Amino acid sequence: MSNQNINVHDFQFKLICEYFSAAERQGPGSPETTIKAAGFIDNLNSGSKIADLGCGTGGQTMTLAQHVPGEITGIDLFPDFIDLFNKNAVNWGLDKRVKGITGSMDDLPFKDEELDLIWSEGAIYNIGFERGLNEWRRYLKKGGYIAVSEASWFTTERPAEIETFWLDAYNQIDTIPNKVLQMQAAGYVPVATFVIPENCWTDHFYTPQIEAQKNFLAKYSGNKTAEDLISYLKLEAELYGKYKEYYGYVFYIGKRI
Numbered sequence: 001m002s003n004q005n006i007n008v009h010d011f012q013f014k015l016i017c018e019y020f021s022a023a024e025r026q027g028p029g030s031p032e033t034t035i036k037a038a039g040f041i042d043n044l045n046s047g048s049k050i051a052d053l054g055c056g057t058g059g060q061t062m063t064l065a066q067h068v069p070g071e072i073t074g075i076d077l078f079p080d081f082i083d084l085f086n087k088n089a090v091n092w093g094l095d096k097r098v099k100g101i102t103g104s105m106d107d108l109p110f111k112d113e114e115l116d117l118i119w120s121e122g123a124i125y126n127i128g129f130e131r132g133l134n135e136w137r138r139y140l141k142k143g144g145y146i147a148v149s150e151a152s153w154f155t156t157e158r159p160a161e162i163e164t165f166w167l168d169a170y171n172q173i174d175t176i177p178n179k180v181l182q183m184q185a186a187g188y189v190p191v192a193t194f195v196i197p198e199n200c201w202t203d204h205f206y207t208p209q210i211e212a213q214k215n216f217l218a219k220y221s222g223n224k225t226a227e228d229l230i231s232y233l234k235l236e237a238e239l240y241g242k243y244k245e246y247y248g249y250v251f252y253i254g255k256r257i
Contacts, residue, residue, distance in 0.1 A: 012225050017078045019229065022212055026056035026081075027122030028201045028249050029149065034063040034121070037251045040192040041117055041145045044068050048116040051075060051139070053105045053132075054123025058085035058098075064119060065094045074100035075108070105132065110139045120148040122249060125170050129179065133186035133254075140256040146188060149196060152176050152250040162243040176250055188254030196249045206237040 020026045044050075048070030052061045055074030065072050074085050085100035092098075103109060105120075105127050118140060124132040129150050140146065151166065153175045166173050174182075180190050213230050220226035 013078070015220070015223075015226055015229060017080045019212070019216055019226075021057060021080055021084055023205075023208060024057070024059040025121075025204060026059075027149075028205045029060055029121050029196060030200045030204045031060075031063045033149075033196045033200055033251065034060045035067050036194065037147050037149075037192075037253060038064055038067050040253045041068065041147065043143070044070050044116060046070065049073075049114055050117040050119060051108070051110065051115055053108075053118060053120040053136070054126055055081070055085060055100060056123075057081050058088045058100060060119075060121045061085070061098060061100075062088055062092045062094060065089075065092075065098050068117075070097070070116065072098045074098070075103045075105065076100065077102070077104055106135070108136070108139060112138050113141045113144075115139045116141055116144050118144075118146045118148075122149050124148045124150055125172070128172050129174075130172070130182050130186065133183055133188065137187050137256055142256055144256045145191070145253065146256070147251065147253045149249045149251045150179060151247065152179055153247050154195070155246050158246040159243060162239055162246055165239055166247065173247070179250070179252060183252055183254045186254075187257050189257060190252070191255050192251070192253040194251050196251060198244060198248075200249065201240055201244070206240070209233065209237075 046069045050070050050072040052064065052072060052074045055061050055076050058074055061072060061074050076082055079102045082100040082102050086095070089095040089098040118136050133146065136146065151170055151173045153173060156175060176193060180193060183190050213233065216226060217230055
């Protein structure tokens with residue numbers, strides 16, 4: 001994520017991790033949307049193997065684990081996130097079948113056709129939607145499912161300001177029909193597609209950050225990296241409020257052929 005003045009890749013990973021560690025979710029979403037998406041997944045049982053890629057601290061993972069059977073492995077690049085993930089699993093009494101490990105979504109520790117379900121909320125952009133769908137398919141059993149939420153355009157045209165912002169942040173953002181075609185081309189039957197509600201951005205992501213941002217800036221007063229991070233997040237929230245009818249996160253659920 002970036003705009004013309006701020007590039008997220010220039011931020012220190014430690015500061016980003018510290019900031020988002022305090023949040024239940026590291027991106028837009030809600031327990032309700034996780035549960036809704038899980039409702040489209042069939043044939044899971046206690047022996048099923050599930051991976052949550054880019055799991056963060058596991059907010060959505062714990063919700064998923066309470067509504068589907070099987071063993072879940074969460075994978076994230078940030079060790080601090082994984083530490084919190086595993087503590088959350090213990091706190092929820094889920095640690096016997098939910099565990100987090102540090103790793104990269106472009107180098108997964110699974111065997112071919114080992115997984116029954118691959119889950120990734122708001123994180124597949126790290127590897128790219130098409131690349132993720134294509135590369136992860138090998139780890140799914142035939143008939144296995146993939147469920148990801150992905151930034152998508154709601155319209156074929158949109159104001160220049162928001163288009164420039166998003167193309168700079170994630171140039172693979174595309175319309176919903178085009179994303180569905182990409183899923184189909186990668187070897188999946190598209191099972192379901194739905195837009196996550198506005199409150200996933202506001203109530204569950206942006207609003208909880210207001211107080212956190214004040215505390216973060218107070219702690220790192222004068223630190224340009226921290227100040228740039230908060231400036232970017234405030235801009236992102238402002239643009240969402242201004243242009244939310246043009247874009248949002250969409251859940252894409254597919255079944256491997």
